Amino acid sequence: MLSNTDLQTLFLTFKVASFATFLMLLLGTPLAWWLARTRSAWKGVINAVVSLPLVLPPTVLGFYLLILMGPTGTIGQITHWLGLGTLPFTFAGLVVASVLYSLPFVVQPLQTAFASIGEQPLEAAATLRASPLDTFFSVIVPMAKPGFLTATILGFTHTVGEFGVVLMIGGNIPDKTRVVSVQIYNHVEALEYTEAHWLAGYLLAFSFIVLLLLYTTLKTQPVTHQLK
Amino acid sequence: MLITTFQRTSIIVALLLFGQSGWSATVLVAVAANFSKPMTDIAAEFEKETGHRANLALGSSGKFVSQMENGGPFEVLLSADEKGPEKLEQAGLTVPNTRFVYALGKxxxxxxxxxxxxxxxxxxxxxxxxxxxxxxxxxxxxxxxxxxxxxxxxxxxxxxxxxxxxxxxxxxxxxxxxxxxxxxxxxxxxxxxxxxxxxxxxxxIPDNLYAPIRQGAVLLKNGAENPAALALLEFLKSAPALAIIKKYGYALAQ
Known part of the structure; x- marks a missing residue:
């Protein structure tokens, strides 16, 4: 069975993922909206930057973050100036890294959902004199609901599965940065295969169930169906 | 007799391909991270002295041990402790009587x-x-x-x-x-x-504050027939290798 330490790592992992997912939706929604609507020449560049974590090895991202967020790095100097200290080895640092790492998993489904809404509903809302904010919450959000659902779940689960970045900037501190993927890795390296099996099993079951729920729910309300 | 261009080319290609194969072989070595600098120097000396090549994989000893238990490809293990090599020996994955302490870590x-x-x-x-x-x-x-x-x-x-x-x-x-x-x-x-x-x-840190870090080397079954693996383990005990090990701050076992 799971030991207390293992449970701690599970709990911490979900905490990191929840914070990161919340921040990603907050940042990702306007970003995805802009990417879906803009005709700016910058669209390609921003799209490429947001998608970088999809192709970069997490260790590359982690290595850059360790240097940038450290005392001599640009981000590190800014956080130090703000009185926050430096971010590596902290819970906040892990959340920031997770946001960067999982952002494409939130932005891309949202961007697709926003793009598929098209001009018509927005024009209709405008003729009814809905304010932009009103349009957003009563037209766009309901129409893009499957996109939001996919974005939330993929952002969350991808953060749960994060490993390379945490290994580089985490420092394996109980209750702060020791997340479940690192704990499994440590169990395996310490040749504690039984403990590794238990934790890995939990994670596998969790991931499968969440994805199963996602795909079965989405099937009942596909994006195209709502548009008709 | 005249040698045709084709024959000449064939001879040159054959020489390039097989010229050294009788004498030189390559050994795949798993090296504990702390020993990466000295081992890079030792591998260069080893190649110069023997003509064999040593390919180094750097990482943590624990990982190498679990990889070997699951059919890993390494032929020699330079661990950061004695436990790893002992464990592999008990599992019958090493060549008997090849285990020794190559350095004491500081x-x-x-x-x-x-x-x-x-x-x-x-x-x-x-x-x-x-x-x-x-x-x-x-x-x-x-x-x-x-x-x-x-x-x-x-x-x-x-x-x-x-x-x-x-x-x-x-x-x-x-x-x-x-x-x-x-x-x-x-x-x-x-x-x-x-x-x-x-x-x-x-x-x-003074020696009296911690037990010596006895770093063990062992020949793995994979390398039993590889002349380069045997030569490397011998080379690790030779004067030039010991000088490099000392230069990097390690003590020698006895």
């Missing part, structure tokens, strides 16, 4: 800041640091030694709150060298250049 308390670490380690009780880096004692022998030092100094309970742990000693070095951790315990070999600590400041 621990250092190190910081990138000059004049930060004093030569008695007083900084550990007086310093205002936020992070003390060390290798995970569950995985790395240098982590075990660091914990032992802190316990002997009666500082473990107090400093435990400041621990940031690297998965292996190379990662621990990374935490300190990027200044994310103000100071930490690493292998002396990682910071020693020409017999001196090259950057920052350090305290070479």
């Amino acid at each position: 621990l250092v308390l190190w910081s990138t800041m000059p004049d930060y670490v004093d030569n008695q380690g007083k900084i550990l009780s007086t310093g205002d640091f936020k992070h003390l880096a060390l290798a995970d004692s569950k995985l790395a022998p240098y982590g075990v030694a660091a914990v032992e030092v802190l316990k002997n100094m009666k500082l473990f309970d107090k400093l435990q709150l400041f621990f940031v742990q690297g998965e292996n000693i190379a990662q621990t070095y990374q935490f300190i060298s990027t200044a994310n951790a103000e100071l930490g315990f690493i292998a002396l070999s990682q910071v020693l250049e020409n017999g001196k600590i090259a950057n920052g400041s350090g305290w070479i």
